[in-house]
Structure formats: C-alpha cells, structure tokens
Amino acid sequence: MKFGYFDDAHREYVITRPDTPLPWINYLGCEAYFGLISNTAGGYSFYKDARLRRLTRYRYNNAPIDMGGRYLYLRDNSAGNYWSPTWMPTRTKLDEYECRHGQGYTTITSRLGGIRSSVRYFVPLGESLEIWQVRLTNENASDADLSLFSAIEFCLWDANDDATNFQRNYSIGQVEVVDDVIYHKTEYRERRDHFAYFACSEPLAGFDTKREEFLGPYRGWNEPVVVETGQSCNSLAHGWQPIGSHHVKVLLKAGEQKQIIFILGYQENPGDDKFDPPGSQIINKKSAKKSLEKYLRTANADQAFEDLREYWTMLLGKLKVSTPDQHTDRMVNIWNAYQCMVTFNMSRSASYFESGIGRGMGFRDSNQDLLGFVHMIPERARERILDLTATQLKNGGAFHQYQPLTKRGNNDVGSGFNDDPAWLVLAVAAYIKESGDWSILDEPMQYENEPGTETPLYEHLQRAIQYTLDRLGPNNLPLIGRADWNDCLNLNCFSDTPGQSFQTTTNKDGKVAESVFIAGLFVLACQEMAGIAGKKKEESGPSFVYPLSSDDYLRFAADMESTIWAAGWDGDWFRRAYDDYGHVLGSKENTEGQIFIEPQGICVMAGLGLENGNAVKALDSVGQHLATPHGIVLQQPAFSQYYLHLGEISSYPPGYKENAGIFCHTNPWIMIAEAMVGHGDRAFDYYTRINPSAREEISELHKCEPYVYAQMIAGKDAATHGEAKNSWLSGTSAWNYVAITQFILGIRPAFDGLEVKPVIPSGWDGFEATRLFRGVRYEISVKREGPGNEVNLEIDGKPIEGTVIPLPGNDTSTVKVRAVIR
Ligand code: GLC
Ligand code: GLC
Numbered sequence: 001m002k003f004g005y006f007d008d009a010h011r012e013y014v015i016t017r018p019d020t021p022l023p024w025i026n027y028l029g030c031e032a033y034f035g036l037i038s039n040t041a042g043g044y045s046f047y048k049d050a051r052l053r054r055l056t057r058y059r060y061n062n063a064p065i066d067m068g069g070r071y072l073y074l075r076d077n078s079a080g081n082y083w084s085p086t087w088m089p090t091r092t093k094l095d096e097y098e099c100r101h102g103q104g105y106t107t108i109t110s111r112l113g114g115i116r117s118s119v120r121y122f123v124p125l126g127e128s129l130e131i132w133q134v135r136l137t138n139e140n141a142s143d144a145d146l147s148l149f150s151a152i153e154f155c156l157w158d159a160n161d162d163a164t165n166f167q168r169n170y171s172i173g174q175v176e177v178v179d180d181v182i183y184h185k186t187e188y189r190e191r192r193d194h195f196a197y198f199a200c201s202e203p204l205a206g207f208d209t210k211r212e213e214f215l216g217p218y219r220g221w222n223e224p225v226v227v228e229t230g231q232s233c234n235s236l237a238h239g240w241q242p243i244g245s246h247h248v249k250v251l252l253k254a255g256e257q258k259q260i261i262f263i264l265g266y267q268e269n270p271g272d273d274k275f276d277p278p279g280s281q282i283i284n285k286k287s288a289k290k291s292l293e294k295y296l297r298t299a300n301a302d303q304a305f306e307d308l309r310e311y312w313t314m315l316l317g318k319l320k321v322s323t324p325d326q327h328t329d330r331m332v333n334i335w336n337a338y339q340c341m342v343t344f345n346m347s348r349s350a351s352y353f354e355s356g357i358g359r360g361m362g363f364r365d366s367n368q369d370l371l372g373f374v375h376m377i378p379e380r381a382r383e384r385i386l387d388l389t390a391t392q393l394k395n396g397g398a399f400h401q402y403q404p405l406t407k408r409g410n411n412d413v414g415s416g417f418n419d420d421p422a423w424l425v426l427a428v429a430a431y432i433k434e435s436g437d438w439s440i441l442d443e444p445m446q447y448e449n450e451p452g453t454e455t456p457l458y459e460h461l462q463r464a465i466q467y468t469l470d471r472l473g474p475n476n477l478p479l480i481g482r483a484d485w486n487d488c489l490n491l492n493c494f495s496d497t498p499g500q501s502f503q504t505t506t507n508k509d510g511k512v513a514e515s516v517f518i519a520g521l522f523v524l525a526c527q528e529m530a531g532i533a534g535k536k537k538e539e540s541g542p543s544f545v546y547p548l549s550s551d552d553y554l555r556f557a558a559d560m561e562s563t564i565w566a567a568g569w570d571g572d573w574f575r576r577a578y579d580d581y582g583h584v585l586g587s588k589e590n591t592e593g594q595i596f597i598e599p600q601g602i603c604v605m606a607g608l609g610l611e612n613g614n615a616v617k618a619l620d621s622v623g624q625h626l627a628t629p630h631g632i633v634l635q636q637p638a639f640s641q642y643y644l645h646l647g648e649i650s651s652y653p654p655g656y657k658e659n660a661g662i663f664c665h666t667n668p669w670i671m672i673a674e675a676m677v678g679h680g681d682r683a684f685d686y687y688t689r690i691n692p693s694a695r696e697e698i699s700e701l702h703k704c705e706p707y708v709y710a711q712m713i714a715g716k717d718a719a720t721h722g723e724a725k726n727s728w729l730s731g732t733s734a735w736n737y738v739a740i741t742q743f744i745l746g747i748r749p750a751f752d753g754l755e756v757k758p759v760i761p762s763g764w765d766g767f768e769a770t771r772l773f774r775g776v777r778y779e780i781s782v783k784r785e786g787p788g789n790e791v792n793l794e795i796d797g798k799p800i801e802g803t804v805i806p807l808p809g810n811d812t813s814t815v816k817v818r819a820v821i822r
Pocket of ligand 1: 364484485730
C-alpha cells in the first residue's frame with residue numbers, strides 16, 4: 001500500500017494522506033541553519049549543532065508520535081471552528097491534503113470548507129533563518145473572516161539540558177516582543193551571544209509567548225484556548241515554557257488569495273555589542289532586522305526559493321542517469337544523492353531516530369559518507385577530510401567522534417575502534433580520484449588538534465596504516481579493539497552491568513580478539529595507499545622522502561591477504577573474528593553466528609578470491625544463508641541469548657539491528673562484490689531488494705519513508721520481517737550510491753581518469769549517463785551487444801584500450817563515451 005507517489009519531474013515525493021505509518025520527514029537547510037520537518041509540520045530547528053544550539057523544542061518518543069513543530073491554526077471567525085492546515089496538531093479531517101518534500105523544502109497544502117492553504121517551509125541559502133510562506137485562498141462564493149495563529153515552542157538552547165534540568169529551566173526563560181517580533185533570549189543576559197526571533201509579515205491582532213496562556217490549563221497543542229476563543233493574551237513569558245505565537249486576522253473576499261510570511265531566525269551578536277542601548281539588558285536587534293526586512297517580502301522570499309532550487313539542480317546535475325529502471329533513475333538522480341548530502345550535513349546527529357543530543361560526527365561514518373557526496377561538493381569534502389584528520393591521534397588511531405561545533409575529538413567516547421583509521425585512507429583516495437587535487441596530501445595537519453604537531457596529511461595516512469600493523473593478534477590478524485565496523489561486536493567488553501555503555505566500557509586489555517573484517521579493510525586501504533604513494537612519488541620527484549613506497553603497501557596487503565587465507569577463510573566463506581578466548585566466530589564451528597555478511601563484502605571488495613574462485617564461493621554462501629526478499633541479513637543463525645564475550649550484538653532480540661537484522665549499510669558491499677565477480681543480475685537484484693522506491697508498494701510494512709534508505713530492515717528472525725527503522729542517517733546512503741553508480745553502472749573515478757566499466761543486468765540493453773568529472777562533462781552511452789561483461793570504449797569516436805578514459809586536454813569541455821558490452 002502506498003501513501004503517496006514520486007513526482008520525478010519536480011524532484012518531489014508527494015504524500016497524499018497525513019497518517020503515514022511513521023512521520024515521513026525532510027530536512028531544511030544545507031549550511032549552518034537546519035530543520036527537520038515531518039509531513040504534518042512536526043520537527044524542530046537548530047543552528048549548526050543539534051544539541052547545543054537548538055532553537056525549538058521537540059519531545060522524542062511522544063504520543064501522538066510526532067508532537068511539536070512549526071504549527072499553524074486557522075480559525076473561521078464566523079463559525080468559530082478551527083483546524084490545522086498541516087493536519088497536526090488538531091488532526092481535523094481535511095477535505096484535501098498533500099505534502100511535497102523536495103530538496104531542502106517542504107510544502108504542505110490542504111483545503112477545508114473552501115479555504116485552501118499552502119505552506120512552504122525552507123531555509124534560504126547563506127542565511128540562518130527559515131521561512132514559512134503561507135498562501136491562503138478563499139475558494140468559497142462568500143467572504144471569509146479568518147484568524148491565523150502560528151505556534152512554536154522555544155528550546156532553551158542546550159537540548160539535553162532543556163529536557164532534563166527543570167529546576168533551573170523553569171526560572172530562566174526570557175523573551176522580548178518589540179514591533180510585533182517575538183525574540184527569545186533565554187541566557188542572553190549571561191554567557192550567550194545569540195538569540196532567536198520569530199516574525200510575521202502582517203500586523204498582529206495579538207501574540208503569545210507563555211505556553212500556559214496560549215494552551216490553557218491542562219490543554220494540549222490540539223486545542224489551545226487562544227485559538228478556540230480567537231483571542232490572544234499578549235502574554236510575556238517569565239520562566240516556564242516560552243513559546244512564540246502570532247495572531248493575524250485575514251479577511252478574504254470570495255476567490256481572494258493572500259500571502260503571509262513567518263520567519264524564524266537565529267542571530268549572533270559580537271560579545272561587546274549585545275545590548276542596545278549599551279549597558280541595558282535589551283537585545284541589539286539591528287542584524288536580525290536586516291534579514292526581516294528582506295525576507296518578509298514575498299518577492300525576496302520567492303527569489304530565495306528559486307535560488308535554492310537552482311542550487312540543487314546544480315548539485316544533482318553532477319551525475320544523471322537514464323536506465324531501464326525507474327527506481328534506479330530516481331534514486332541516483334534525486335533521492336539517494338540528496339540523502340548523501342543530508343548525511344554530509346547531519347552525520348548521525350539529528351533524525352527522528354537520532355535525538356540530536358547523542359552523537360557527534362563519527363570518524364568512520366563521516367569518512368564513508370564522503371564517498372557519496374564527494375562528487376557534488378569536492379571543496380567541502382576536502383574541508384571534512386581536514387577536520388577529521390586534525391582529530392587523528394599521534395599513534396595513527398582516531399577519536400571515534402568529534403563535536404561539530406568545536407571540531408574536537410570527543411573524550412567521552414574516546415578511541416580504540418580499530419577499523420576507524422583505515423576509513424580515512426579510503427576517503428582521501430576517493431577525494432583525490434574525484435578532484436585530482438594531490439595538494440591535499442601536503443596540507444600540514446595537527447594531531448588531536450594540538451598546535452605544533454603538524455605533519456603533512458600524507459603522513460597521517462601512513463600512520464593510519466601503521467596503526468593496524470602495530471596491533472596484530474595471535475593469528476596475525478588485526479586486533480579488534482572496542483569494535484570494528486560492527487559497533488556491536490564487543491569482544492573485549494564483557495559487560496554484565498545494566499546501563500553500561502557498550503561503546504565505552506572495556507574490561508579486557510584486548511590482546512587476543514581479532515577481526516577478519518579489519519583485515520579485509522586493511523588490504524583495501526593498503527591498495528589505495530599504494531596507488532597514492534606511487535602517484536605521490538611521481539608528482540613530488542626527488543622531494544619525496546617518505547620511507548615507504550607503493551611496493552611496501554602492496555606487500556603489506558599481500559601479507560595480510562595470506563593471513564586471511566590462513567586464519568580467516570572457513571572453506572565456504574570468510575570468517576568474522578576471533579574472540580578473547582581465541583575462539584573463531586563466523587565459522588561452521590559455531591552454532592550461532594556461523595556466517596556474517598561484512599567480511600564477505602569487504603574481502604571480495606579488496607580483491608580476495610577473485611582468482612581462486614573463493615570470492616564466488618563466499619558470495620554464493622551469502623545468497624544461500626543470508627539473503628531474504630527484503631535484503632541480506634547481517635548474520636545467521638541469530639544469537640538467541642546474551643553472550644558476555646560477544647557484547648551488544650547479542651543484546652538485540654533476533655532479527656533486529658546487528659543481531660541478524662538487514663543492516664542495509666552492508667548490503668551494497670555484496671552488490672559491489674557481485675559486480676566485481678561479474679554477476680550483474682545478482683548485484684542489481686540485491687540493489688532492488690532494499691531500494692526504498694522499489695519498496696514503496698509495501699509502505700505499510702516498510703513503514704519508513706519510501707524516498708530514503710533506512711539503516712535497518714527487520715530480518716527473517718524478527719516478528720516484523722521487512723519493517724524498516726532508523727531512516728535517513730546511515731552509511732547505507734553513501735554505499736548504495738557507490739554500488740549502483742560506480743560498480744553496477746560502473747562510472748567510477750580513478751586516479752588517472754574516469755573509468756567506465758558497467759556490470760549491468762542481462763536484461764538491460766544499455767543506459768545513458770552524463771557525469772561532470774574534473775570540470776569536464778562526460779556523455780556516456782552504454783549499449784549491450786552480447787550477454788557478457790566485456791567492455792569496449794570509444795572516446796569521441798575513437799576506440800581506447802582498457803576502461804579508464806585518459807584525462808582530456810584543458811580545452812575540452814565535453815567528452816563523448818560510447819561503451820559496448822559483449
Ligand atoms: C551504526 C554506526 C556505524 C556502525 C554501524 C554498525 O550505523 O553509525 O558506525 O558501523 O552502526 O554497527
Ligand atoms: C548501538 C547500535 C549501533 C550504533 C551504536 C552507536 O550500538 O546498535 O548500530 O552504531 O549504537 O552508538
């Protein structure tokens with residue numbers, strides 16, 4: 001069953017009924033000011049950091065599930081009835097309802113009793129504010145006497161404190177209302193130099209800033225007494241719960257339309273210019289007023305919206321494909337690329353499953369996310385790499401997370417996740433392949449953000465590789481540390497106390513437990529390092545003084561490969577790990593956790609078994625033991641009970657999350673591996689099983705948004721097999737993008753040029769694509785002329801050897817690529 005449809009021409013998903021199985025959300029903002037917005041206008045806003053600069057309040061895990069947002073109420077003053085034009089919070093039955101989520105904006109349209117309302121929410125580029133553009137139309141034959149109320153609830157900035165520290169919070173709330181603008185200034189009197197403002201384009205009939213006056217005693221947002229009576233109280237909040245509500249009277253003649261704009265903004269003032277007049281306690285409002293003057297005008301708001309659309313047209317235009325499959329097209333051209341940009345902005349901080357107070361920017365996550373957005377915003381990918389690198393530890397290890405506001409490593413979580421450093425190598429390689437910018441390797445970068453510790457970024461990569469070499473276990477496989485990619489495989493944790501964090505509790509020194517996954521990842525990283533080192537030497541000539549050469553890295557890779565065959569191969573698939581007792585995991589010897597998906601993916605991606613047939617064997621085992629119609633589960637058999645020596649993975653009930661859920665992040669590794677062994681049909685089949693668009697028809701089961709990937713779909717051991725959770729912020733986004741675009745469609749940046757090497761389904765007769773790569777537009781046309789995967793390329797009419805298109809001369813703006821597959 002569907003709850004809407006894709007409007008690909010407008011790059012929108014259109015939700016046609018408000019009661020979706022879960023709130024189906026979208027993101028506003030793409031630079032510093034952000035908002036989450038659901039299909040019924042739920043959600044909240046923040047500046048840069050979802051925890052420390054939260055503008056509006058949102059209560060997670062609420063009932064009804066999506067309570068708190070950017071709410072509006074319409075009141076028919078002659079009849080006395082009222083409703084929410086975005087359905088929530090009054091949930092009045094609407095005659096029409098439609099929500100359009102686009103890139104960085106959401107428009108909710110509805111109609112009740114002949115009054116049409118359309119609200120467009122977005123954040124203009126370059127601004128720290130959001131615009132709500134309301135258009136009201138009276139479609140009746142008689143005049144309408146309406147009141148429009150806005151309503152938001154301010155958060156007292158630190159979202160964690162806001163939700164817990166009531167003994168203080170109930171006394172500190174402060175507002176000012178001047179010239180009909182509501183200013184929220186809690187803590188501005190002391191150490192904060194920022195405030196929020198909430199304004200309306202129309203003269204007000206009244207306002208409210210006290211929640212209890214607006215709602216009335218014991219009432220909820222669904223029935224505010226002010227809306228019921230049509231009378232604002234002009235209340236001024238002192239402590240308790242400051243809110244912002246405007247009241248506008250709207251008289252609409254028959255057929256008349258009117259636009260009303262609301263603006264919610266964030267403003268910082270210099271510390272010595274906070275008050276006006278100086279010495280007073282009154283906010284200096286000059287800077288905010290400028291923005292208000294501009295954006296409270298319809299023409300400027302419209303222009304800002306057009307600019308935003310154009311920005312996204314530009315970003316999404318970097319790669320466009322036209323294939324025989326509409327699900328592929330819309331994910332690649334629109335939604336998957338968009339989701340990759342959202343993960344760039346949010347990492348894992350704020351979604352409807354990530355509360356915005358828990359997680360900073362993950363080191364491994366951010367490096368992987370980069371693979372999905374580097375082609376759209378290479379300059380910002382560069383910045384991200386520099387931010388990550390500067391937090392690296394001197395021993396080559398990594399802080400598991402850093403705080404977005406300070407860009408410093410997070411001491412609470414610390415380090416010791418032994419896969420972390422290797423991902424940096426993959427990210428840098430991807431960046432250089434995309435941009436050709438070798439200069440990044442020479443950037444002087446600090447360790448642990450400590451001035452004076454700078455070395456060229458290249459050395460950071462060397463240390464990242466060395467980190468693994470310095471931490472090998474009894475089988476010569478890499479020690480796992482706290483965990484590897486699988487955060488929940490905690491082989492040194494031994495946690496027996498409720499509430500202990502599996503992320504930070506470590507009870508064993510960890511000299512035994514090893515990870516085959518890290519071994520595979522290490523081989524892959526060494527191969528990338530070899531590529532980088534070779535080229536780097538070529539580029540720098542005699543000034544290249546680093547001790548290790550490309551051959552050294554290939555040797556490290558080869559040695560690790562031998563180790564994997566010796567200790568990490570189980571006969572039909574790759575093993576997963578060795579635990580603290582030295583017992584194998586992910587082997588036929590185990591009764592639970594016999595086979596895991598991660599090492600099959602990463603080892604084949606690193607090229608293991610391509611020659612001796614073991615890659616195909618491992619992938620066949622995946623097909624046999626792990627694949628389900630809803631995607632590939634993480635392992636089998638699921639853990640039936642909690643095992644002290646395995647940790648969090650066995651804490652989940654079977655079929656959920658890391659305990660045999662379909663952890664979508666890992667599925668594209670298998671797609672890539674299948675493509676690498678030439679199985680286009682299988683690769684594409686796996687791609688389709690978890691493609692959200694292809695699952696739209698089963699939305700009542702899938703539950704999450706059909707336009708973005710979710711982290712997890714419940715596995716076959718779960719009671720709710722096929723149900724998705726944790727949508728939006730997941731490495732799933734980047735990796736699926738990589739799998740489909742770089743390995744199935746086969747358009748893949750290389751150090752020396754763009755590679756075109758598709759491994760497409762046998763039923764496809766080809767596809768078309770355009771790719772902007774290092775300033776050149778590649779127009780690619782792929783035709784199938786035989787059943788195999790052999791690729792012959794013609795560049796501007798001339799055949800070339802191999803599948804990497806040499807970089808064209810400086811004056812070339814377009815390259816025509818014809819690929820024939822036989
Ligand atoms: C979450 C984490 C990611 C980890 C994965 C598997 O998605 O963000 O870092 O790799 O879970 O545990
Ligand atoms: C839990 C989750 C895992 C996530 C981690 C992040 O372990 O199961 O997916 O990576 O939390 O803190």
